[in-house]
Amino acid sequence: MTNSDSLTIVAIATPRGYGGIALIRLSGPKALSIAKRLFVSNQNLSPRRAVFGNLIDDSGTIDTGVVTYFKAPSSYTGEDVVEISIHGNPYLCDLVISACKKLGAVSAGPGEFTQRAFLNGKMDLSQAEGVADITYSSSRAAQSASMDLLRGALGTEIKKIKAALINTITVLELELDFQEDEIDFISARDTLGAVSVIISTIDRLLKTYDWGKIIREGMRCPIIGAPNSGKSSLFNAFLQEERVIVSSLPGTTRDYIEETIRVDNYQIRLVDTAGLRNTNNEIESRGMQKTKSLMRDGNILLYVIDLSDPRETMPKLTPSELKKTCFILNKADIAKPAHLQNAIKLIGNRRYFICSALNHTGVREIATALITEIEKLSPENCPIIITRERHKDALFYTNLNLKRSVNSIRRGAAPEIISIDLREALGYLDVILGKTENDDILNNIFNNFCIGK
């Protein structure tokens, strides 16, 4: 009974965080076909049979896992359902979920699985309410902060944004519904100005989500660089110098190693990656692809340069990668002063640290500097932090539509076209406020449910 009936939804069904096992659930007509493309095993997926195999995405194997297919209507929701169990690591879960989305699934709304179950006659009302109670109470503590935020500061902020957007739309509509001589019109530029202000306000809010994620899950710092520049030595030096809070992921099939250390009150997730180099070797280039994807997701990139190697060249980094790169000039113990000069020239006076990973000199300073970097990411003058993915998504799509409207305005599009984008943006804000007037109703339903169940 929802407009997303035909859509296949995906969400993590277990609490977010590190644990033995995480369960990701897919429901909808495409659940099986998505699973078939995501999951490689020497056994076929058949109803109600747990199958062991590899979960893969574009860049290779994400993890090993167990996948169970439930054929409609004999499933939790009454639709085709696929349950994927992998190791309990939020990062891996994200990879699986984004792979599902790439294959056509969409994020489940709050309580959407139960909602579908209810609507497909899989449970009656009292059962549905029971699910709500159980799920809600178990995660109440975790969610109370964000619930409060929605009622308080965040809600107020979104309402402000909404009011500004409605104002802009109103002005545009006036122009369409009254003749030139009946009313004083706002110019296109004013609309542009108003929309731009809203966009930057939302952008600021969106950034807080990244910050919140850093706080919850740690700052991702891939260590990159040419082969033999000392990446692994640096990685190990960090582990010996700082407090390791989680041991290496068991059984990961990724060819990189990740460890989380705690410095002050922050978690830093160090990733030792495959060396960056140009290669024709297929296996190596696959490793490179993984490194690239780690670099994309990293908050800060630690780029290790071997001071003792005169053949070091300026790394090929994209501007956005360069922006978050911190250079580590390694092997200071055996480097000649001329090498140092060369290296500094090479990186074009960007921020750098000199260290010797081998005898741990300079490592502590890098850790301290990383904390400074983390704190730099904390949103200024923005007391609100977006913590829920649903809110982030809604704000993201609000802004996507607002940005579309900016393009339309610049292109000189007709006001009724601009209005379509703005109204759609408004619809996404309503998703957060739970006051959707254009009744996408059932998606707002069971609002007390957390994602997944």
Place this chain on the structure above:
Amino acid sequence: MFHVKRSYDNIVIGGGHAGLEASLASSRMGANTLLVTMDISAISRMSCNPAIGGLAKGHLVAEIDALGGEMARVIDKTGIQFRMLNRSRGRAVWSPRAQADKIKYSFEMRSRVENQDNLDILEDTVIKIITEKDRVVAILTQNHGEISCLSAIVTAGTFLNGLIHIGLEHKKGGRLDEESAVGITQSLNSVGIISGRLKTGTPPRIHFDSINIEHTTPQYGDAQPVPFSFQTKNFAPKNIPCYITHTNQVTHDILFSGLDRSPLYSGKIRGVGPRYCPSIEDKIVRFRNRSSHQIFLEPEWEGACQYYVNGFSTSLPIDIQRKGLRSIPGLEEAEIIKPGYAIEYDFFSSYQLKRTLETKTISGLYLAGQVNGTSGYEEAAALGLMAGINAVLKIHSEQPFILSRSDAYIGVLIDDLITKSPAEPYRMFTSSAEYRLLLRFDNADQRLSHYGQRYGLVPSEQFLKTRQKTDTIRTTIDFLRATTIGPAEINPTLHRCGENAVGSGLNLFKALCRPNIHLEDLLQFLPSSLSNVIVSIDGLVNLVEIDVKYHGYIKRQSIQIKSQARHENTLLSPDFDYLKINSITKEAREKLNQIKPETIGQASRISGVSPSDITALLILLKKQVVSRET
């Protein structure tokens, strides 16, 4: 004259724009119909300004036309100036407006009803609507006694207990110097239909010879006028100008000096007036810092001695009206023929109606036009037409005719009326239509003429033409999508249109998406059999272009409509007792119980009903279905 029968299928009460469309549709669909009017010579009289159409209203007229109504054809035949408004904006909001010749318009309309088979006209006043067991059985007239009927459509406009205000004076009347109608409201109240009071107003009419035209700016219509009706051929209307002038600070000071004798500001008028059509005194009070307002002088007919002072609607005393007018350039010596006035009248809150415009509580009783709380000839005509069609369908025990919000402006109009039950006179706006891009003036025939044809109101021959148009558009777009032209062939065209050249082939659909490319530029790449048909159909080139250039947006809107459809088709029982549902808010319970929406979609649009209320409702519905099944 004729002999009035004692019994009719359908009786229409009121000969205004709503009543005319209602009685024509009803009689043409085969129902034995009687139109009762207080004054035959006042049939389809324009009470206010001498114009048809305007923003959003032009859309309504085109939709009325596509459904087989009369308004468009009559204005095309008798209009004296035609203008397409909003030309500087996108095509979806282009809307035509015409200056009417009030006399010819009324005369033409009257001849159509008088010559209509199955339709009798009676000059009399209805004083009572007689019901038995919650259904209409007859009307009681002043001079012809009781006449029985299966259904009655009330289209009494502003005549129900009409009260006219000029300054602090007031008198009963439906229009200036016309009687008001007493009795209908009371008889409906007595069977539980709730009424309220609304207010509207009109400006003074002045003598043309007293206008100093040289102090004004003339405004003509379009050199290449577009007709309202898709059936109009060989369109070559008159182009008689209006004149523009402006008020000034002196005018405003004069008007201010009369506010103490304003029925609006002295509290005499209690009815709610339309905010979008304020009186001049409202404008100067609410927008104190504006030193000037536009005044638009409109001829009331061809060669008229009487001009309508648009923008100067007022109920101030006549001496203030005169003094105020004379402070305006061009009106220095203005002679008033009829003063401006405000009128209060009864209306029936529209939540009491079904989507067919039949009242929910009295079977066979339909309300249409200004009595529903709308304003405007076009809104009235649209409602009259829909009520007329539905009254006959009910008599014939056929499925009702419902237009959705995605079908037509008429659908939006009716849905807004019955779910929002506006407290001020309702006027159609393009912004009320969420699927505006799809509901254009230029595609009204394609959207709706199959309905007109289904009910026998649009001739088959016309309908076939529309179908050919629709088919040609589809064929053309299919061809464009399937055809790619090599760079050597297409680059000269791109160059000529100021577009970047291409290195490899360019698909014609994509080519037409480019802002500077028009279909005419691409006709050379189409087979001549197709391009000949394209150019032979009026306006087809533009229709194809809109579909192609806006296709992304059109697709988005179509997806929204689809996702909405299920709610629109989920019916709610009128017997549902919302007060018993504990899981929804008190406000929602009361609203739902009052309005008794017919569908979930409609329920969700009621203000005060939140998404979670709708959820609770859906859960209950589901539960009922489940319990019925088991």
